[in-house]
Amino acid sequence: MRARNSILVIWFTLLIGLFFQIIPWSPSYDMFKPHLFLLIIAYWLITLPYQISIGTAFVFGLIIDLCSGTILGVHAFIYSLIAYLLVFKYQLLSNLALWQQAFILFGISVCYNALIFIFQASIYHTITMSPYILLSSCVDGFLWIWIYLLLQRIKLSFAIN
Template sequence: MRKRNLVIWISLLVALVLQIVPLPTQVDVYRPDWVLVVLAYWSMALPHRVNVGVAFLTGVAMDVLVGTTLGIHSFGLSICVYILAANYQRLRNYSVWQQAIIIGLLSALYHLLTFWVQHLLTDIYFQVDYLWPVITSMVLWPWVFWLLRRTRRQFSIA
């Protein structure tokens, strides 16, 4: 039981590391939402284990790692995972490409929510570049889905 939970937490830790790994400035604009994509997979596959509470804790860890105001990423991830958890039975029946579109919409919602909260707290203005990760997260979804599904089956996580 603990080994199975450890696999989920390790995948979230890897997503957090990928989220903060330094990239060149030209490429950093396109960085996918690794944490959101991994949380989306686990919340659709195992909604009784990975839920809004896990998303909130992961968001707090991301806030600390990125250095933003505490709660910004927690808020966005919690809302997105709540939407996924509320509709997981329907979303499981979609093809991977249809799920990628849903992930793109959730990524857009996540970025708009985090921008909105940051705009309320600081003096930033919206730029279209904020939405590039939506496209890369959509493109990344089928591969992350395949990798995490394979991992879940290999370790018999249910």
């Protein structure tokens, strides 16, 4: 029963991240929009890689594709690739200091934005890149510390292991 409750809490946090990911922002603030789903799934992949897998990232990526109106599979591929990299090095990442993890999550967010740009340029043949795209990655790096501490508290209070 405890394992079932723990997986429900994990999925609930992922659904909250998905909700915040698909909420539209005004164009003037869109450059500051954090990738909360990316941060939340990164936390669970680093701390519990055996409960949340690459398949979970793929399914949620498909849902983001459906909700955002992009070509089906773009976000699924990107989230699967990021999940693979995080699971591949989860032992290293879980032993790093929180500020070092924030720096790595900044880099992952930059890679996410770069992959979205590459897919947009190759599929739609439009280039919509601005130097402000790094602002969302900076926001992700700063938010990682708060997301990590919040999810760590949830993990401890629900005894998820």
